[in-house]
Amino acid sequence: MYFELCSTCITNAVFTNSYRLILKEHKTKTHNIKLINLLSLTILGNNSAIPAFDRNPTAQVLQTAEESFLIDCGEGTQMQLSKYKIKRSRINHIFISHLHGDHYFGLIGLLTSMSLLNRTQDLHLHAPPELEQLITLQLNFAATHLCFNLHFHPLHEEGLIVDGNKMSVACFKVQHRIACWGFLFREKKNPRKLNAERAKIYEIPASFYDKLQEGEDYINKKGTIVPNEEVTTAASKPKSYAYCADTIYDETLAEKVKGVDMLYHETTYLKDLHERAAARFHSTTIQAAAIAQKAEAKKLLIGHFSSKYESLDEFLTETVEVFENTELAIQGCCYIIN
Ligand SMILES: [Zn+2]
Numbered sequence: 001m002y003f004e005l006c007s008t009c010i011t012n013a014v015f016t017n018s019y020r021l022i023l024k025e026h027k028t029k030t031h032n033i034k035l036i037n038l039l040s041l042t043i044l045g046n047n048s049a050i051p052a053f054d055r056n057p058t059a060q061v062l063q064t065a066e067e068s069f070l071i072d073c074g075e076g077t078q079m080q081l082s083k084y085k086i087k088r089s090r091i092n093h094i095f096i097s098h099l100h101g102d103h104y105f106g107l108i109g110l111l112t113s114m115s116l117l118n119r120t121q122d123l124h125l126h127a128p129p130e131l132e133q134l135i136t137l138q139l140n141f142a143a144t145h146l147c148f149n150l151h152f153h154p155l156h157e158e159g160l161i162v163d164g165n166k167m168s169v170a171c172f173k174v175q176h177r178i179a180c181w182g183f184l185f186r187e188k189k190n191p192r193k194l195n196a197e198r199a200k201i202y203e204i205p206a207s208f209y210d211k212l213q214e215g216e217d218y219i220n221k222k223g224t225i226v227p228n229e230e231v232t233t234a235a236s237k238p239k240s241y242a243y244c245a246d247t248i249y250d251e252t253l254a255e256k257v258k259g260v261d262m263l264y265h266e267t268t269y270l271k272d273l274h275e276r277a278a279a280r281f282h283s284t285t286i287q288a289a290a291i292a293q294k295a296e297a298k299k300l301l302i303g304h305f306s307s308k309y310e311s312l313d314e315f316l317t318e319t320v321e322v323f324e325n326t327e328l329a330i331q332g333c334c335y336i337i338n
């Protein structure tokens with residue numbers, strides 16, 4: 001279920017609560033609630049290599065009105081899905097950026113659980129080619145046969161990898177110690193909103209409604225034109241989200257994610273450790289901010305924090321100095337992309 005939130009709620013939601021809590025708060029404030037499509041991102045894990053300070057390794061879930069897209073699947077991901085009440089059954093596509101364990105060690109457990117829960121619908125896995133061998137080996141040694149079709153889509157070159165009715169997904173290369181991919185999610189153009197009452201006044205047949213939503217004018221039997229704007233209103237702007245995975249500072253990334261509504265960029269280290277970041281093919285706070293600035297992203301989300309840091313406050317302080325509209329990726333928080 002998806003609801004339209006007033007701007008105050010959206011602001012509060014982004015800063016404080018998981019999606020479930022947003023709705024609870026929203027309802028108690030008795031705002032005018034309408035069913036609409038909403039694009040949101042929930043953080044399941046925000047730490048780098050080693051889990052620490054109650055922070056799990058990387059996993060995120062991007063939710064639309066129709067389905068959920070799982071992005072990376074670090075150890076513990078399925079526990080996090082349960083904790084934040086995100087249904088496994090809504091996930092039809094899983095994207096794995098690279099084969100460092102903190103990005104996929106949770107995958108075999110999740111796939112096995114999906115099978116134990118008698119999943120029937122197909123599942124699509126987009127990942128580096130070697131992952132197929134790894135998964136097959138694990139399943140074979142356990143004599144486990146998945147009860148659903150797992151379609152493996154190896155990532156070889158940059159470009160479109162999912163072309164759905166409402167969402168397209170493209171992959172792009174990022175610079176890391178091993179082959180690593182980022183993912184760019186773009187909503188498709190939404191249809192114009194139809195005002196059915198006004199359409200009836202103009203005696204427009206229901207069979208023409210689809211064309212109205214595509215923006216066509218209506219011409220009645222007498223040859224009179226009913227301008228489209230008389231019976232429809234503009235659709236909401238399609239939204240976009242880019243996930244840059246693990247990467248060294250790489251200015252070419254900015255072009256690949258130009259103009260996105262929300263950009264996720266890793267900040268494994270604070271700015272003073274830029275040499276260590278470069279040596280390990282990771283980034284710092286101000287480097288992530290520079291990419292967001294060059295990309296002209298509307299908003300920046302930072303994560304993949306090193307386990308050497310207990311407090312994350314300094315990550316935000318340093319990043320907002322360069323790119324103001326930044327937020328920390330906090331586990332359980334839901335970020336509405338608008
Ligand atoms: Zn990592």
Ligand SMILES: [Zn+2]
Nearest residue numbers: 098100176246
């Ligand atoms: Zn990595």
